[in-house]
Amino acid sequence: MGKVGEGGFVFSQSNGGDAQEVAEAAARTLRRKVVPELVSERALISFPVEAMTKFLVGRDLERQREICQLVESDETFSNADRPFLSREQNYVRALQKAAKLVEWKIQHKWSEDDMLMAMKATGDSLPLFLHEALFIPTLKTQMSDEQLKKWLPLAWNCEIFGCYAQTELGHGSNLRKLETTATFIPESDEFELNTPTLTSKKWWPGALGQSSNFAAVYARLILHGRDxxxxxxxxxxxxxxxHQPMPGCEIGNIGKKIGFDNIDNGFLGLSKVRIPRDQLMMRNIQVSPKGEFQHGKHGKLGYATMIKIRAIIVRNGGWSLAQALTCAVRYSLVRTQGGETLPSQGGREVKILDHAMQRFRLTTSMALAYASIMSGIVMMDLYHRNLSNTLKGDVALLAETHATSSGLKALCSDLTLHAIEDTRRACGGVGYNWASGICELYTTFLQDVTVEGENTILHLQTARWLLKSILAAQKSGKLDNVPSGLVPYLKDPSFTSHQKSALLTGRPVSAQTLIDAYWHREARLLQEMLDRIRQHYPSGFSEQVVADHMVDLVELSRAHCEGILVRNFEDAIHAYEQGAPAHKGVVTVLRMLQELHGLHRLLERVGDFVLDGYLSPAQATWCKERRQELVDALRYDLIGLVDAFDFSDNQLNSAIGRFDGRVYESQYEWAKYGMTLVAKGKDGGVLGHDEVLQHVFTQGRKINASKL
Amino acid sequence: MGKVGEGGFVFSQSNGGDAQEVAEAAARTLRRKVVPELVSERALISFPVEAMTKFLVGRDLERQREICQLVESDETFSNADRPFLSREQNYVRALQKAAKLVEWKIQHKWSEDDMLMAMKATGDSLPLFLHEALFIPTLKTQMSDEQLKKWLPLAWNCEIFGCYAQTELGHGSNLRKLETTATFIPESDEFELNTPTLTSKKWWPGALGQSSNFAAVYARLILHGRDxxxxxxxxxxxxxxxHQPMPGCEIGNIGKKIGFDNIDNGFLGLSKVRIPRDQLMMRNIQVSPKGEFQHGKHGKLGYATMIKIRAIIVRNGGWSLAQALTCAVRYSLVRTQGGETLPSQGGREVKILDHAMQRFRLTTSMALAYASIMSGIVMMDLYHRNLSNTLKGDVALLAETHATSSGLKALCSDLTLHAIEDTRRACGGVGYNWASGICELYTTFLQDVTVEGENTILHLQTARWLLKSILAAQKSGKLDNVPSGLVPYLKDPSFTSHQKSALLTGRPVSAQTLIDAYWHREARLLQEMLDRIRQHYPSGFSEQVVADHMVDLVELSRAHCEGILVRNFEDAIHAYEQGAPAHKGVVTVLRMLQELHGLHRLLERVGDFVLDGYLSPAQATWCKERRQELVDALRYDLIGLVDAFDFSDNQLNSAIGRFDGRVYESQYEWAKYGMTLVAKGKDGGVLGHDEVLQHVFTQGRKINASKL
Known part of the structure; x- marks a missing residue:
């Protein structure tokens, strides 16, 4: 195995004599310097890149770099071979990486956060993530202190490996209908676990297929016949x-997925499996030896965890898009195509970033990447505030934070995924090749629209909360729990009908103007819904309203969350400006991205804003022109904006996204290296020829000889 | 190997003793009858399903079914093992299928169309497709009759296997800049082929990596130093x-892609490779032994082929979406989730199709699937008319047909892909699993936004043609070559500014009303662009205009093509109504789909229609309400609409899309079968445990023992 070096592709496994040779030749080629196209582009960046990185990553930057450096110093973590290995080989490779990280975690006494950073630094998906980021936190939030004393060290030092087993074959988001049972047996002070039907088998848990020997199983608690x-x-x-299944346990792998295929998602059938009573996790509830049920006091902590995971998804959406853009922007500054007949070109083809459509796509997506990362920062902050409040027994923030995190997860995963895919396509042919680095990124991240609450279901949660809190406020007259921007509309319901945007054509569009527009749209949608409830549902809001108006309610939640995204961006910049030292260049470019993001989101749904005359045709036209101005103004900062994301070449694992811009050499080396890993035909010839094609050719020759 | 039976999953390869047993148990389970949920749904269909199938497939239906039956009778074509095989194993499996088809083609004297049907019937992607559908047609359209006499039988009977080698590492859509050279050597009456630079290596050709021994290589023809x-x-x-590379040929596989991974896309470097002069394909040009160049007479035939391939992509988009919807609709009628608290439900969960959002997503996508298939039919018809005209020397239709096929390919691949992905997501968790049948469908079809002209580039072609023909018409006063719906606007440029839609609220929206709306929008966008050209480009339209207004021109082409999509749907229904015998039930449901499609497309860009007051807010609101009415009215025909697509279970290769609706049994059997194909650990235990995890656990035990 070679070392993970500056080139990013390092050639680690070999199954043929020539792999080593190819690897060395490749390393020589790739150790060359940055291509002139990127050197000259980087000279034009208007802001200090390092300051931007500090802002994006925050106080963890130094620690993150330290850990990243350690990871990159070890050949185990080379990602070069991954695109050419089978699903099973990749699983084993991911375990090798995991084993090394567990070793380091113990050796260097890493914290939970250190471990998360290290996993991220690998640029790979590890089954270990499920153990570290889902199983251990479940123990921590669900087990009593006594239980933790026994189990946490076992899990922490990886003496046991665990997964989180909730979803069943027939039951996903509707937890109330889970069928797995845990029946208390007072005689032996045990629970008996059963998955009594086909549809009750646990289905999907990550790291269940092969890795885990323990599972946090969610089951109906049955005490003396009561559920x-x-x-x-x-x-x-x-x-x-x-590592063989325990008696009564049927375990398997649920097979290939569209992505995330290092991870052994699995299934679990349980038949009369007994566990001691004290393996019910008893932080939030307790069951006595007599089988008596008691509520605990930290019942709301589960919500805090959910909020955290959703905040992470929002942030990850931004960072995944950032990674895709890093590949696409660097490629678009080296790749040239067409335009050679333009007078300015003198017969040379144009850098594809200088095609207006390419620039438009990548720059509007850049604004979204920054917006999502900003929202991740703001949400994580809110999570921390909310957590410390909850621990003090103050749950005032909880409902809104929870509702917000739901809709924002849905909106951001949707928008960023769409943008990642658009970015992949913007790379043309190579975007379809694993060598782009964007294919795996996209297929892995595709899960985020479905996991932790399917997006439609989450939007409906947000819409429910919004309607309920507005209706409660209208009834009580107390407006404290209503989102601030809606208060004027609540005070005067006719407000929306004559309100006009203050947007001035020909001028930059201020954050406040944008924020006002999003509030207005939300208020209008809300009032339409309230009118319908008033007219058609005499008994007021109920689940029937949701059932009848799902499509509109999803729209309402989207509108609400788009507003949050715009405001969070503003809040993040504001906080940065307040803190010292803020770089003026950084603020300037962030403000441009913010304005671009607000305008682009608005224009994507411009009908919402012009339909009731809030925006005039002239204002809408100006929004479009201004968007184009901003796209053009950001042209020479795009390379700085992606460099600021600070991905290593090994994390990117892309032939076109490398820092040095050697996009053609590396595609060629990539393909040649891959061939050394690919199986030969059964007689040592070309794969497929030995097995099949030679017979086809022989048959063809015979037929033609007899005919011709 | 088992037989491809009614169950669809048939378990063909085994690498362990228990695979056979699992397969038999699975077959027993799956041979059970259709679930009651689907029986009762099918009883409610309002139209004759078989008549709809006849309409969709057309006159090929009988032949298609015959071939499909033959394919399904042979165990070689079982798709059950595919999701569990490696890339290399799948490639070899695809060759086995190809070999069988070639055998049959010769034995049964199949036509080119028969062979295409047979390949489609496999439900798989075969490298053979590149030979049959790209290489052979290239010979047919590019070789002289003399050349064909020699080469066609060799290719037809698969004595040689060919690929189409055009794209280079550094050059895609801009063919003018290809670098590969073919230099004439008069002394030996040969051409010498060279790829003189890294960027000139042929890159991407399908079936080049391993399968082909011949290639149609596109190269710069150099005669006596002149290009x-x-x-x-x-x-x-x-x-x-x-099957080893010929001297001077460097051949390789370009590695894993996001999809289409049965196909060995490859690269080719040529160094001083000599071929006889008469291997320049000489139908359209000729080179004499002295190296003199002569033009042929069929120069425009190449365009006809391009139009055909784009028409096929339009049609395939519709059929691919149809396949995704078949899986999703059947699943959504069996899967239940949530809603159990609604008064009407009595505690039972709701079929997910009865969640309004799910129904909305699937039904609007259904309308798109039908619209795309209709457009495919109309386009293919246009291709045939245009081809016979071109052969007669009449090229009047050619420019418009070519421009239309470009933009329509771009629009339809974009829209249908988006809908396929949305349909995949609508299946929740299982949508992420290969078992859904939609993952491979999606990743395979993803290529269609990039191949045969990247979508942005194609839209710009359409926009160029549109602008040029309008400007020419304005100059000459002759309006014959202008799309008919634009003529009134050309006659009176102020027409758009005061025109209003005739749409009546509270009533169904007629096809004509929709068609008018799309013309209006297109005319407005066009006039804006013409105004800008008049104001800012004194010398008129040029490539500079395109460079400066790409984003708007793509919008213009989209608008143009959305109108075509709407009109083609109308034309196809009209033609069906004229032909005998037309089933009234079929017409009724087609009309509903057509209206839904027109409204949905309009509402997706409603800003375009309300911005200038063409649609009033009340009209726009009615469009939304009417769309919902249509979605609800189509509820009980959805199962009939997917059954009419007539996919076999083996083509679908989906655990949730089976005709019998046994969605849970088959997911379970699928996973268990997959486990029999998956490698064991190195010591015969669990994969990953033997290699890595046991060391991790031992280490953990040691640390905890020393600590606890």
Whole structure:
């Protein structure tokens, strides 16, 4: 194996004699310097890139770089071979990386956050993530202190490996209908776990297929014949030495997915599996030896965890898009195509970034990447404030934070995924090749529209909360729990009908003007819905309203969350300006991105804003012109904006996204290296020829000889 | 191997003793009958499904079914193992299928169209497709009759296997800049082929990586030092017996892609490769032994082929979406989730199709699937008319047909892909699993936005043609070559500014009303562009205009093509109504789909229609309400609309899309079968445990023992 070096592609596994040779030749080629196209572009950046990186990553930057450097110093973590390995080989490679990280975690006494950074630094998806970021936090938030004392060290030092087993074959988002049972057996002080039907088998848990020997199993708690709802139990599912399934456990892998295929998502059937009573996780509820049920006091902490995970998805959306843009922007500054007949070109083809459509696509997506990262920062902050409040027993922020995190997860995963895919396509042919680095990124991130609450369901949660809090405020007259921007509309319901935007044509569009526009649209949609409830539902808001108006309610939640995205961007810039030292160049470019983002979102749904005359045709036209001005003004900062994301070449694992811009050499080396890993035909010839094609050719020759 | 039976999953390859057993158990389970949920749904269909199928497939239906039956009778064509095989294994499996088809083609004397049907019937992607549908047609349209006499039988009977080698590492859509050279050597009456630079290596050709021993190589024709542009040459690239690369040929596979991974896309470097002069394909041009260049007479035939391929992509978009919808609609009628608290539900969960949002997504996509298939039919018809005209020397239709096919390919691939992905997501968790049948469909079809002209570039072609023909008409006063709906606007440029839609609220929206609306929008966008040209470009239209207004021109082309899509749907229904016997039930449901499609497209860009007051807010609101009415009215025909697509279970290769609706049994059998194909760990235990995890667990035990 070679070392993970500056080139990014390092050639680690070999199954043929020539792999080493190819690897060395490749390394020589790739160690060359940055291409002149990128050197000259980088000379034009208007802001200090390092200051932008500091702003984006925050106080973790130094630690993150330290860990990243450690990871990149070890050949285990080379990603070069991944695109050419089978699903099973990749799984084993991911475990090798995991093993090394666990070793370091113990050796260097890493914190939970350090471990998360290290996993991120690998640029790979590891089954270990499920153990570290889902199983261990579940123990921490669900187990009593006593239980933790016993189990946490086992999990922390990876003596046991766990997964989170909730979803069933027939039951996803509707947890109330989970079928797995845990029946208390007072005689032996045990629970008996069963998945009594086909549809009750646990289905999907990551790291269940092969990796885990323990699982946090969510099951209906049955005490003396009464159903106390769904709670988590710690269940041993494989022998700790042989790793074979425990008696009564049927375990399997659910097979290939569209992405995330290093991860062994699995299924689990349970038949009369007994566990001691104290493996019911008892932080939030307790069951006595007599089978008596008791509520705990930290019932709301589960919500805090959910909020955190959603904030992470919002942030990850931004960073995944950032990664895709890093590949596409660098490529678009080296790749040339067409335009050679333009007078200015003198027969040379144009850098594809200088095609207006390419620039438009990548720059509007850039604005979204920054907006999502900003929202991630603001949301994570809100999570921390909310968590410390909840621990003090103050849950005032909880409902809004939870509702916001739901809709924002749905909106951001949707928007960023769409932009990642558009970015992939903007790379043309190579975008379809794994060598682009964007294929795996896209297919992995595709899960985020479905996991942790399917997006439609989440939008409906946000819409429910919004309607309920408005209706409650109207009834009580107390407006404290209503989003601030809606207060004027609540005070005067006719407000929307005659309100006009203050937007001035020919001028930059201020953050406040944009924020006002989003509030106006939201208020109008809200009032339409309230009118319908008033007219058609005499008993007021109910689930029937949701059932009848799902499409409109999803629109309402989207509108609400688009407003949040715009305001969070403003809040993040404001906070940066307040803190010292803020770089003026950084603020300037952030403000441009913010304005571009607000305008682009608005123009994507411009009908919403012009339909009731809030925006005039002239104002809408100006929004479009101004958007184009901003896209053009950001042209020479795009390379700086992607460099600021600070991805290493090994994380990108892209032939076209490398820092040095050697996009053609590296595609060629990539393909040649891949060939050394690919199987030969059965007689040592070309794969497929030995097995099949030679017979086809022989048959063809015979037929033609007899005919011709 | 088992037989491809009614169950669809048939378990063909085994690498463990228990695979056979699992397969048999699975077959027993799956041979059970259709689930009651689908039986009762099918009883409610309002139209004759078979008549709809006849309409969709047309006169080929009987032949298609015959071939499909033959394919399904042979175990070679089982798709069940595919999701669990590696890229290399899948490539070899695809060759096995190809070999069988070639055998049948010769045995049954199949036509070119029969062979295409057979390849489609496999439900798989075969490298053979590149030989049959791209290489052979290239010979047919580019070779002289003499050349064909020699080469066609070799290719037809698969004595040689060919690919189409055009794209280079550094050059895609801009053919003018291809670098590969073919220099005439008068002394030996040969051409010498060279790829003189890294960026000139042929890159991407399908079936080049391993399968082909010949290639149609596009290269610059150099005669006595003069460059005559790019032309096709037939080059032998591998030895016909050993299949090793010929001297001077460097051949490789470009590695894993986001989809289409059965196909061996490859690269080719040529160094001083000599071929006889008469392997320049000489139907359209000729080169004499002295190296004199002569134009042929069929120069425009190449365009006809391009139009056909684009028409096929339009049609395939519709059929691919149809396939995704077949899976999603059947699943959505069996899967239940949530809604159990609604008064009407009595505690039972709701079929997910009865969630308004799910129904909305699938039904609007259904309208698009039908619209795209209709446009495919109309386009294919236009292709045939245009081809026979061109052969007669009449090229009046050619420019418009070519321009239309470009933009329509771009629009339809974009729209249908988006809808396929939305349909995949609408299946929730299982949509992410290969078992859904939609993952491979999506990733394969993703290529269609990039191949045969990247979509942005194609839209610009359409926009160029549109602007040029309008400007020419304005100059000459002759309006014959202008799209008919634009004529009133050309006659009175102020027409758009005061025109209002005739749409009546509270009533169904007629096809004509929709068609008028799309013309109006297109005319407005066009006039804005013409105004800008008049004001800012004193010398008129040029490539500079395109460079400066790409984003708007893409919008213009989209608008133009959306109008075509709407009109083609109307034309197809009209033609069906005229032909005998037309089923009234079929017409009724087609009309509903047509109205839904027209409204949905309009509402997706409603800003375009309300901005200038063409649609009033009340009209726009009615469009939204009417769209919802249509979605609801189509509810009980959805199952009939997907059954009419007539996919076999083996083509679908989906655990959730099966005709019998056994969505849970088949997911379970799928996963269990997959496990029999997956590698074990190195010591015969669990994969990953033997290699890595046991060391991790041992380390954990040691640390905890020393600590606890």
């Amino acid at each position: 106390y709802g769904v709670h988590p139990f710690l269940v041993q599912i494989r022998d700790r030495l042989t | 005559y542009g790019v032309h096709p040459f037939l080059v032998q690239i591998r030895d016909r017996l050993t």
